[in-house]
Structure formats: C-alpha cells, structure tokens
Amino acid sequence: MTTLALIGPGAVGGTVAAWLAQNPDLSVVVCARTPFETLEIETPGGAISARPTVFTHPSQASPVDWVLIATKTYDTASAEGWLEALVGPQTRLAVLRNGVEHVEPFLDRLPAERIVPAVVDIPAERGAPGRIVQRRDGSIKVPDDAAGRAFVALFAHTPIAVSTTPDFKTEAWKKLALNCAGAVNALVLKPAGVVHDEAIAEVMRTLVRECVAVGRAEGADLADDLPDTVIANYRGAPADSVNSLHADRAAGRPMELDARNGVIVRRGAKHGIATPANAMVVALINAAAE
C-alpha cells in the first residue's frame, strides 16, 4: 500500500485527492486547515466522492511515501508543520501550484531529486470545504526523471492527463506567461472579456514580453509569438471568466502576485533585464489592495 498525504485540499488539492482516493491501493490522508467529512467533486464525467482521513493538526501525521502540497504559494510557511511531520527519509514531495519556484522553498526539507514540481491545468472551483466543481479533466506536467515518472504512475486510474515533459522549465514559464497577463484583470477588477479592448490587450502583451525575456534568460524555450498566443487564449475564454488573482483580490484574500508577476521582476533584476510593466502592476495592485 502506497501512503500519500495531500496538504491543502482546496480546488486543485481536493480534486486530486478525491481522484487518487478512488484507487484502493493508495492510502490517502488529507491535511486540512478547514475540516470536512467528505470530498464531493462534480467532474466532467459525473460526480465522484471520497472519504479520506482528514487531519487538522500535524501532531496527527507521520511520514508517508508521497506528500502533495496544493496550498496557494503564499501559504507555504503555514504548511511547514505538516512537512515536518510527513517527510521521512524516503518521502517524495510533489508541488502542485502556479509559478516557476516550485522546488526552492522546500530544498531545506528534502533534496531536489525527491521534489516533483508540477504545472497544473485543472480548472476547478470550490463552493465550500470539500465541495468542488472540476470544469475539465485537465492535465498535470512534471519533469521526466525517476520521481516525475513515479508521480505519473499514481494517476494511472484517473482521467487527468498526467505526463512527464523533457523541458519542465519551458512548461512552467509558458504557464507563467499566461498568468502574468491576468494581473490586468486583477488591477481593473474586470473579467477576461476586457481583453477585447485593444489597449488592454497591448498592456497584457507588454507584461508577457517581459516574461518571455526573463524566461529565456532563465533557460526556457519561449516562442516569439507567445504574447499574441496569450491574448488569443484570453479572447477565446468566456468573457465572464475570472482568474484566481482577480478572484482573490475581489474577495480581499491574499494574492499570488509575487509568484505570478513579482517573480518576473526579481528574476529580471538578477539578469539585468528591465521589467517596468510587471513592477508597475505589482506596485499598483498591492497599493489598491491595502
């Protein structure tokens, strides 16, 4: 029996935990901040439910084969106690979150070869603790190494397209390019449809161009037309769709602004690349949200 603990059973974490719990050969524990009895997921193929063991304090936990962390990036520090309890000498850790800094925050806890960074494309929303709507089967991409391949195997029984990629860095920066443009929606508090305004689209392209320059300096293989691809993607989305940065700001929650835009500024500075547009949206959103 493979033992697995998922920290952060929100939209992504709850969906993944419920799917993994469908395999009787996996023992799934959920480490929650807000407790619940069952996971009930409306998936594209129908409803699934699961009744994993739910822990609410690290004192209940002990080392497992796999830890999956799916908290928002700003909740890394608050998950420290869970990692302390769950990570043993053989434990592998998968990091399911946005951004390009999956591995770094955990290197003091376990070596890089036991950490699996994951680019998640599973659109999901949580209505209440344990109650989630999964909009598409979606996909997860991880590096093509021993730990990545072992992670893929965990999902063999699910409809989620979990696969390895030989160039994880590029995948992560491509997702970042899409996400960094979404800061404009969070700034003006308007959903995706605002991108049909060409002036707004050009602001988004500018954010993405900076992301492309910094990503290339970091070693990602990013296409020249990525800014236009991102705009086409936003224009193809339902006009009323709201990205998570926008949703978090509108709800007065903390935001993944540093992971989505601040990182471009920080890494740009390291390479001597100017990123004034991303610096500006970070400053404006932070000031507006105060």
Ligand SMILES: NC(=O)c1ccc[n+]([C@@H]2O[C@H](COP(=O)([O-])OP(=O)(O)OC[C@H]3O[C@@H](n4cnc5c(N)ncnc54)[C@H](OP(=O)(O)O)[C@@H]3O)[C@@H](O)[C@H]2O)c1
């Ligand atoms: N949602 C999507 O469609 C989507 C798609 C692709 C990527 N992502 C990325 O995936 C990551 C997770 O996003 P999400 O939408 O799933 O977020 P979410 O719905 O807010 O879920 C985060 C979960 O983490 C829990 N949590 C926070 N601190 C914790 C702690 N110390 N111990 C235990 N649990 C803790 C929260 O608890 P509470 O229940 O108390 O709030 C919540 O259940 C983010 O990086 C996001 O950008 C999301």
